[in-house]
Amino acid sequence: MEKLLEVKNLKVSFFTDLGETQAVKDAGFAIEKGDFFGIVGESGSGKSVTTKSILRLGTSNCKVLGGEILFKGEDILKKNAAELREIRGGEIAMIFQDSLSALNPVYTVGSKMVELIRRHTKMSKAEAKKRAVELLAAVGITDPEKSMKSYPHELSGGMRQRVMIAMAMSSNPQILIADEPTTALDVTIQAQILHLLLDLQKKNGMSIILITHDLGVVAQTCKRVAVMCGGYVVEEGAVEDIFLHPGHPYTQH
Numbered sequence: 062m063e064k065l066l067e068v069k070n071l072k073v074s075f076f077t078d079l080g081e082t083q084a085v086k087d088a089g090f091a092i093e094k095g096d097f098f099g100i101v102g103e104s105g106s107g108k109s110v111t112t113k114s115i116l117r118l119g120t121s122n123c124k125v126l127g128g129e130i131l132f133k134g135e136d137i138l139k140k141n142a143a144e145l146r147e148i149r150g151g152e153i154a155m156i157f158q159d160s161l162s163a164l165n166p167v168y169t170v171g172s173k174m175v176e177l178i179r180r181h182t183k184m185s186k187a188e189a190k191k192r193a194v195e196l197l198a199a200v201g202i203t204d205p206e207k208s209m210k211s212y213p214h215e216l217s218g219g220m221r222q223r224v225m226i227a228m229a230m231s232s233n234p235q236i237l238i239a240d241e242p243t244t245a246l247d248v249t250i251q252a253q254i255l256h257l258l259l260d261l262q263k264k265n266g267m268s269i270i271l272i273t274h275d276l277g278v279v280a281q282t283c284k285r286v287a288v289m290c291g292g293y294v295v296e297e298g299a300v301e302d303i304f305l306h307p308g309h310p311y312t313q314h
């Protein structure tokens with residue numbers, strides 16, 4: 062099968078007054094079209110830095126020192142700023158754990174969604190509004206018209222995460238990267254959000270990269286998984302294989 066995204070020998074460091082921190086030493090994995098791909102590993106193992114590098118979202122003191130990130134065969138690391146803007150929030154979208162700080166508190170959900178939709182399409186304001194309502198309904202928000210008029214703090218954590226997913230879906234991405242999207246939520250809501258991601262992945266045929274600490278979540282949702290440890294991807298494969306024949310201590314319990 063054709064590889065949609067291939068990360069090869071990625072190396073990322075942070076530079077501070079104290080010197081260099083090698084956050085990612087050698088990370089590599091490949092994602093196919095329609096994959097539900099998990100990235101697991103202990104805290105600090107480099108999961109977020111690796112996935113943020115895919116979208117070049119690192120802070121100014123964060124440098125990619127080596128490797129390749131091939132999206133449809135082209136190296137994202139060689140793209141210019143304009144090309145990156147097209148990919149980021151377009152063909153590849155990302156959602157984070159902390160939906161409250163990711164959403165701008167001064168804009169209503171509707172105004173932010175209309176802006177996002179119009180950034181990637183030529184829709185009129187009215188058309189974009191209609192599309193926003195459809196997207197909110199598609200992520201299971203029961204009264205989308207009302208939510209359009211809400212400010213982020215007026216919504217529950219689960220609702221906000223649904224809004225984040227609707228926003229990410231607004232550009233019809235080929236890859237959705239979800240970094241611990243459910244850790245801040247209680248167990249029932251967590252299950253609903255995972256269910257929603259599975260549903261969207263099936264309906265839209267997009268690929269999802271799900272970053273989590275929770276091996277149970279991976280077993281329930283992912284087809285394939287990469288295990289990170291100390292800046293390295295130490296294992297990559299089908300979920301059944303990794304969980305049945307774990308080669309690395311992290312997956313052995």
Ligand SMILES: Nc1ncnc2c1ncn2[C@@H]1O[C@H](COP(=O)(O)OP(=O)(O)OP(=O)(O)O)[C@@H](O)[C@H]1O
Pocket residue numbers: 075077082083084085102103104105106107108109110111120274
């Ligand atoms: N802004 C930063 N400045 C300096 N070092 C950083 C910064 N962000 C991350 N790091 C370093 O990179 C390493 C990997 O961090 P990363 O956030 O990718 O871990 P993670 O696997 O996502 O952990 P968690 O599960 O806790 O989210 C950390 O151990 C840390 O030393």
Ligand SMILES: [Mg+2]
Pocket residue numbers: 108109110240
């Ligand atoms: Mg992280």
